[in-house]
Amino acid sequence: MKLNSAWRELLWKNLMMKSNMRIFQQGSALHPFLTKKLKHFRVVEGSAVAFSCKLVGIPVPKVYWFKDGKQISKKNGHFKMKREGDGTCILYIESATNDDDGNYTVMAANPQGRISSSGHLMVQSTPFRSRIVPSIQRQRTRSRVTEGEEPVQERFFCPHFLQAPGNMVAHEGQVCRLDCKVSGLPNPDLMWLLDGIPVVPNFTHKMLVRENGIHSLLIDHLTASDAGTYTCIATNKAGQNSFSLELSIVAKEITRQPVFIEKLQNTGVAEGHPVRLDCRVMGMPPPFIYWKKENETIIANRERISLHRDATGYVCLLIQPTKKEDAGWYTVSAKNEAGIASCTARLDLYAQWHHDIKQQIRKVQSPSSRYAALTSQGLDSRSAFPSVDTPQIPAKQNAMESDEL
Numbered sequence: 001m002k003l004n005s006a007w008r009e010l011l012w013k014n015l016m017m018k019s020n021m022r023i024f025q026q027g028s029a030l031h032p033f034l035t036k037k038l039k040h041f042r043v044v045e046g047s048a049v050a051f052s053c054k055l056v057g058i059p060v061p062k063v064y065w066f067k068d069g070k071q072i073s074k075k076n077g078h079f080k081m082k083r084e085g086d087g088t089c090i091l092y093i094e095s096a097t098n099d100d101d102g103n104y105t106v107m108a109a110n111p112q113g114r115i116s117s118s119g120h121l122m123v124q125s126t127p128f129r130s131r132i133v134p135s136i137q138r139q140r141t142r143s144r145v146t147e148g149e150e151p152v153q154e155r156f157f158c159p160h161f162l163q164a165p166g167n168m169v170a171h172e173g174q175v176c177r178l179d180c181k182v183s184g185l186p187n188p189d190l191m192w193l194l195d196g197i198p199v200v201p202n203f204t205h206k207m208l209v210r211e212n213g214i215h216s217l218l219i220d221h222l223t224a225s226d227a228g229t230y231t232c233i234a235t236n237k238a239g240q241n242s243f244s245l246e247l248s249i250v251a252k253e254i255t256r257q258p259v260f261i262e263k264l265q266n267t268g269v270a271e272g273h274p275v276r277l278d279c280r281v282m283g284m285p286p287p288f289i290y291w292k293k294e295n296e297t298i299i300a301n302r303e304r305i306s307l308h309r310d311a312t313g314y315v316c317l318l319i320q321p322t323k324k325e326d327a328g329w330y331t332v333s334a335k336n337e338a339g340i341a342s343c344t345a346r347l348d349l350y351a352q353w354h355h356d357i358k359q360q361i362r363k364v365q366s367p368s369s370r371y372a373a374l375t376s377q378g379l380d381s382r383s384a385f386p387s388v389d390t391p392q393i394p395a396k397q398n399a400m401e402s403d404e405l
Contacts, residue, residue, distance in 0.1 A: 030231065030242075031115075031196050032057035032108040035087070038119030043096050045125050051091040053106050053117055056191065056233055058242065061108035063089050068102045085156070085239035086189070096123045156238035159184035163214070164232070164243040170222055172252040178217040180232055180243070188234035188241075192217050195228040224249055257339030258283035261313065264332060264345030271349045274320030277330055279343060280313045287334035287341075289315055294328050322349055 036054035043049055055061060065072040065081060072079050072091070078100075080092040089108075093100055101123045107116040163181035170176045182188050192199040192207065199217065201207055206218040219226055227249040233242045262280040269275045281287065289309060291298040298317070300307045308316040315334075319326055327349040333342040 029110075029112050030056070030058035030193070030233075031112040032061040032110055033115055033198070034108070034117050035191070035198075037117040038104065038106060040120045040122075042122040042124065045097060045123050046095050049093040049096050049100070049121060051104050051106070051119055051121075052088060054086070054088045055108045055115070056087050056235070056240070057108060057110050057112070058231075059110050061110040061114075064107045064109070065091050066105040066107065069105075085158070085237050086235040087240060096121070098123050098125065155185065156236065157183070157185040158239040159188040159234035159236055159241040161232075161234065161241060161243055165245055167246040167248075169248045169250065171250045172222050172224060174222055176219045176222050176226070176247070178219075178230060178232075178245070178247075180215050181213050182215065182234045182241070184234065184236045184238065184241075186236050188236040190215050191233045191235075193231040193233070194226075196231070199230075222249055224251065254284055255336065255338035256282075256284040258287040258334035258336060258341040260334070260341055260343050263343040264330065266346045266348075268348040268350065269322060270352055271324055272321045272352055274318065275322050275326075275347065276316055276318050277332075277345060277347065278314065278316040279332060281315060281332075281334040281341070282313045283334060283336050283338065283341075285336050286313075287336040290333040290335070291317055292331045292333070295331075324349055 032055055034053055034055050036052070038051050038053050041049055041051075055063075063081075063083060065079070072081075074081060078093065080090075080094070082090040082092065084090075089106060091104065091106070100121060103118055103120050105116055105118040107114060109115075160183050161180060162183055163179065165178050165180065168176070168178075178192075180190075182190065190207075199205055199207075204220050206220070208216045208218060210216070215232075217230070217232075227247055229244055229246055231242055231244045233240055258281050260279055260281050262278075264277055264279050267275060267277065281289070289307070291307060298305060298307070304319055304321065304323075306318045308314075308318060315332060317330065317332070327347055329344055329346050331342055331344045333340060335341075
């Protein structure tokens with residue numbers, strides 16, 4: 001039986017060494033950090049005390065214990081130091097005394113850095129009678145274990161990743177999911193880190209486990225801060241394992257709300273003539289264009305009506321020929337993911353005969369003004385327009401001729 005136990009212990013140590021080597025080879029270097037810190041204790045003299053913490057680091061950190069600032073030697077039989085494969089470290093005091101009262105500190109260190117945690121132990125004295133009882137009970141417990149059969153040793157298996165993602169590229173604003181599958185006994189606990197910092201579950205970062213054993217880190221709506229090196233660490237009593245990947249984020253396009261550089265203008269035209277309502281709008285990405293007349297959407301390439309647009313932002317509504325029912329208010333709207341903008345103008349139509357008369361109308365002039373115009377051209381207004389009422393006076397020469405007769 002002793003040989004069997006020794007063989008099991010040797011096998012377990014061999015598995016631990018291989019596990020640690022695999023961690024160093026597969027995972028990137030990681031600063032030590034504590035997932036479980038030391039607690040404070042208040043116990044009665046003679047009671048057992050176990051300070052425990054849980055740490056993670058790549059490569060596996062070395063652990064040191066201190067009492068009131070002085071390092072506790074491993075040769076000190078009063079203290080028992082234990083370290084499990086999942087990173088749990090324990091300082092055990094079988095029977096606390098008044099001398100054990102004080103501050104205890106654990107420090108973990110590897111080439112990437114160091115971290116520490118502290119806890120206080122307060123030992124209270126008890127009457128003499130009560131001090132004897134715990135020792136008697138411990139002796140009885142030991143005798144039971146000795147008399148009974150050797151307990152069956154539980155089997156442990158180091159975590160092993162059956163499925164792990166590689167480097168990924170994702171677009172800003174999209175959803176990203178990192179899936180992995182791990183085996184181990186007992187079932188390993190998983191932890192995700194981004195650039196060495198633990199990923200905290202929140203509204204945008206969720207950690208899920210499906211029925212088929214797939215573990216997922218779900219990031220809903222990626223941002224630039226989500227880019228970096230992701231490390232997944234699986235731990236159980238037999239050891240720990242990890243993998244890493246690079247997540248690159250493609251920046252989202254710059255968006256600008258549509259803006260009308262040139263707006264629609266109120267227009268009037270004769271019925272039957274063509275008319276063009278145009279404007280210029282800019283936005284990023286290029287916006288969609290919608291036309292409406294009196295809140296009714298205008299369909300493109302309809303009879304007599306066509307919609308035009310070019311790469312410079314020029315937008316045009318062409319009506320040819322126009323009819324009476326085309327008069328009214330016209331609205332053009334530009335919309336993209338950044339926003340929406342609109343402008344409105346009125347189209348007025350008048351009859352064709354009104355257009356012709358307008359071209360022929362002349363200002364009526366008074367007679368005096370007409371005479372003045374003729375005089376300015378060198379014409380005698382009296383000779384041009386003789387008066388009937390004014391009698392003509394005979395010439396002097398004619399009168400002399402009559403006397404001779």
